[in-house]
Amino acid sequence: MSTPHFPISALLPQVKDSLDQHPRLVLEAPPGAGKTTQVPLALLHAPWLAGQKIILLEPRRVAARSAAQFMARQLGEEVGDTVGYRIRFENKVSARTRVEVVTEGILTRMLQDDPMLEGIGAIVFDEFHERHLSGDLGLALALDVQAQLRDDLRLVVMSATLDGERLARFLDAPRLSSEGRSFPVEVSHFPARRDEALDLQVRRAVQQALATHPGDVLVFLPGQREIQRVLAGLQDTVDAATEVLPLHGELPVEQQGRVLQPAADGRRRVVLATNVAESSVTLPGVRVVIDSGLAREPQYDPNSGFTRLDVVAVAQASADQRAGRAGRVAAGWAWRLWPQSQRLEPQRRAEIEQVELTGLALELAAWGSSDLRFVDAPPAGPLAAARELLQRLGALSPTHAITAQGRRMLAIGTHPRLAAMLLAATAGTEQALATDVAALLEARDPLRQGGDALAPRWRALAAFRSGRAPHEANRSGLAAIDAAARQWRRRLRCDAAPPSSIEAHQLGDLLAHAFPDRIAFRHPNDPLRYLLANGRSARLHELSDLRGEPWLVASELRFEARDGLLLRASPVDEQYLRRVFASRFVSEDIVRWDAERRALVALRESRFERMVFDSRSAGRVDPAQAAAALTEAVAELGLQALPWTDGLRQWQARVEGLRRWMPELGLPDVSDAALLATRAAWLQPAFAGRTRLDALDEASFGEALKTPLDWSQRQLVDRHAPIRISVPSGLERGISYRLDSESGEPLPPILAVKLQELFGLADTPRIADNRVALTLHLLSPGGRPLQVTQDLRNFWANTYAEVKKEMKGRYPRHPWPDDPWTATATHRAKPRGT
Structure with a gap:
């Protein structure tokens, strides 16, 4: 076995000792420390492992392949022997495999299929700082397995840029830190010219870097589209001695391997990469990093109901990690393509806080418990919305238990909306059409100007397949959609070819299974306004291609305060809906409060879920229904x-x-x-x-x-809390109780009484088992307020003399004794002549 030295090497004995004593560990190590490949190999012969497997979780396919290949070479073996990997559509493991590198979705399926994790002794979560939803779910499930079933299971969480102290507290785990291997990197900001596009700025930066600095150049770009644009521009501008290579997750394995190895002929290289090059993979020879400061990351798109990849600014931690790539082999340079004044977020936000949670809710239902320990708990609102949608899709019961349909949807391995649609399609041509629709929904719009109907997008795809794509279509976009549809058909074992033409309602009939909450019926008084099954409403724009359609299904919808905007939709056949969703059509007599008439009205309503598509008078109001309707009217009008x-x-x-x-x-x-x-x-x-x-x-x-x-x-x-209280005059006086108008909190109760009626009373009257003093409003003989107090004793001692001096001349016929403590209380004036 070849054992090259890595910065992590000195820490490996502590890693092994810690896991001998404790089942969890947090390991912090910067890029280049060697944690990804050296930790699993170091643990292979640990006594507690007892010959079982180690699962190494990698967020990205490129990193998973690269890590497995590096470890296999280090052992002098082929991938698939001691070290193998499993990623989507690719499996390189055997019965001899002891270290299995997997991507996040694979780990979730392993845990769901075998919660006991038979034959697995440890799970290592690499690059946990990326905080992918699947990684967070995988850790939560693994912690549950460890707590309930496998206290011998070891969990190692590794990260380059993370709040390790917080994570260690959460896991109740030791925390170890390793030094990285890096040289100084000079960071500067490469300015853009006025109104300069990103690809032109990148091209200038690459040309200047090649001219002024030695070594290879690594360029970070958001995604494949930007890589292709920059690649096309550079191929005509750099000399033949420089090789320009792309690096992203969709490249064939051979091309990825070529980028990760030094150039065989010693040529300089420019590598155009997504954030797959940010961590876990090492690019030899890089001395200059050019960072766009952008990445494509999952963001929930409420218009479509899906989580999609959007271009966003990277976090400061990611920018620092990217810059560090320039200092792996010698001192380097990092050029940032954003203004120095721009401030980045310190850390990357966890996906669980910003993506749609329908898939997570389905996984939790399949696990049988949502009481899991997440580093950041799923937000309650989005999780509740996800469960409501899953009930509509037939994946959850009213008690949130997973159904047989839900398990079938989970097995397909895609968003539950798309899974429900794919399962609803029967075999043959309809299933092939469903794969087209799935590919179209997941892709960016292939038409530059195509209106709001989905049908023209599908027709453009069909035309592309016959070699006659319309001029307003993006051919590369259609090619990607066609490839995705083929991949769907392979996954579903669908041998039928997609149709070359379709009926008007076929797309909508399929979409209804993915978007039952967005089935829409045209408003009877406004042809542009539609009522939705979820109880909301939405509008078509004035020039809509769908104007006049009685029923629609919206695949994209911009929700707004009042009416949403239908961005993409397809007509759907009412008879099809009545046949397939028969239980959701309800007709009944109801009684409702009419706010304008301030009266109850009896109606016969026809509804699809929460959408009322027909309402007509039903005559007299039924008293049996009236009580409930009046009660709800109070909810609307207020108490x-x-x-x-x-x-x-x-x-x-x-x-x-x-x-x-x-x-x-x-x-x-x-x-x-x-x-x-x-x-x-x-x-x-x-x-x-x-x-x-x-x-x-x-x-x-x-x-x-x-x-x-x-x-x-x-x-x-x-x-x-009596309403009246006896006072020394022998009479009863009322107590006034109040609540604060803003907070609703109780205010001190008030006793308004003439001062003369309290002579001889030393202390303030109290209620509520003597716990609450009344607020005394002491009145003049004419009933005007003289003093407000909760301390009668203090009033007699310090204030009464002043009040007496002022009032005695005004009310001479009423008693004003010098000693109120012993005077007789009265509500009357003195008899005449006294």
């Missing part, structure tokens, strides 16, 4: 539409006050929000037999309002 009295509002405030002051009483919540939320329980019975909102009188409403409290609880309210 203020009910016959509140001051006494009922006081009662509400008393109950809410005691909930705060004496929580041990266990009184129910009667706040406005709670009353609205529970309206069906307490309000709907009060509307029984009534067909008008104003038929509910104050007495009936008051009794309904109090139904959440039983008899004993009502007695507690009267005892601890």
